[in-house]
Amino acid sequence: MNEIIIKTENLTKKFKEVTVVNNLNIEIKKGEIFGFLGPNGSGKSTTIKMLCGLIAPTSGNAWIHDLSIINDGEEIRKEIGYMSQRFSLYDDLTAKQNLIFYSKLYKVNEDILESKLNQIMDLTQLTKEQNKQASKLSGGYKQRLSFACALIHDPKIIFLDEPTAGIDPVARKEIWDLFIELANKGLTLFVTTHYMDEAERCTKLGYIFDGKLIAYGLKSDLASSKENLEGLFVRLTKEQTNLLAHNV
Ligand SMILES: Nc1ncnc2c1ncn2[C@@H]1O[C@H](COP(=O)(O)OP(=O)(O)OP(=O)(O)O)[C@@H](O)[C@H]1O
Numbered sequence: 001m002n003e004i005i006i007k008t009e010n011l012t013k014k015f016k017e018v019t020v021v022n023n024l025n026i027e028i029k030k031g032e033i034f035g036f037l038g039p040n041g042s043g044k045s046t047t048i049k050m051l052c053g054l055i056a057p058t059s060g061n062a063w064i065h066d067l068s069i070i071n072d073g074e075e076i077r078k079e080i081g082y083m084s085q086r087f088s089l090y091d092d093l094t095a096k097q098n099l100i101f102y103s104k105l106y107k108v109n110e111d112i113l114e115s116k117l118n119q120i121m122d123l124t125q126l127t128k129e130q131n132k133q134a135s136k137l138s139g140g141y142k143q144r145l146s147f148a149c150a151l152i153h154d155p156k157i158i159f160l161d162e163p164t165a166g167i168d169p170v171a172r173k174e175i176w177d178l179f180i181e182l183a184n185k186g187l188t189l190f191v192t193t194h195y196m197d198e199a200e201r202c203t204k205l206g207y208i209f210d211g212k213l214i215a216y217g218l219k220s221d222l223a224s225s226k227e228n229l230e231g232l233f234v235r236l237t238k239e240q241t242n243l244l245a246h247n248v
């Protein structure tokens with residue numbers, strides 16, 4: 001399980017003159033759950049979009065296995081699953097039809113399609129809801145369906161941008177139990193969240209503030225008996241906010 005599967009090297013994104021991701025350096029190994037945290041607007045979604053090959057970095061580079069996000073975006077998209085911060089479901093299709101749509105997009109082998117659909121619906125507890133129109137699913141089931149769509153082609157890595165935002169604590173726990181089950185089977189997860197209980201369940205964490213990574217490491221190294229993760233992030237945010245105020 002020591003294989004490095006995601007690596008960034010001074011990854012930077014500027015929109016016009018504004019640097020929103022600033023020289024990011026991280027390494028994520030196979031089977032890790034990497035929690036990427038930070039205040040609103042700190043650069044999390046922008047980082048994910050670069051890693052998925054959806055937007056180009058301004059400078060620096062990143063690799064998924066040995067595929068570079070600058071040159072190999074198309075190959076990378078076959079290897080990864082991506083659940084965006086906004087739903088990318090088709091409202092007028094049923095849950096199952098959404099899954100079929102994504103399976104065709106990702107060219108899932110027709111011979112195994114029916115068994116694959118059943119397996120994914122079983123895994124994400126969507127079987128009973130499969131014939132409901134996506135627009136009529138509750139928030140939690142929409143999240144499950146988005147996750148199922150991102151998993152349909154058996155990616156080795158999955159990027160989840162706030163996958164549990166706005167859903168109830170029990171559903172969040174169930175979805176996280178599933179993340180952990182899949183990570184134990186070798187899936188690598190890159191997850192953004194604002195929930196500290198979810199951060200606690202990650203194996204590695206990064207905390208980004210104003211585009212800069214200000215805390216990074218194994219969860220066991222970042223949290224201590226004196227200061228839990230929430231205390232650490234609150235303290236770092238205050239320190240950085242004070243620094244910014246003094247530099248104006
Ligand atoms: N296409 C774009 N053009 C210009 N600015 C952008 C663009 N996309 C994002 N930004 C800006 O980049 C910064 C980082 O945005 P990003 O969406 O990565 O933040 P985030 O950490 O995901 O925030 P949130 O927690 O609210 O989802 C923000 O200031 C945002 O306004």
Ligand SMILES: [Mg+2]
Nearest residue numbers: 044045085161
């Ligand atoms: Mg975001």
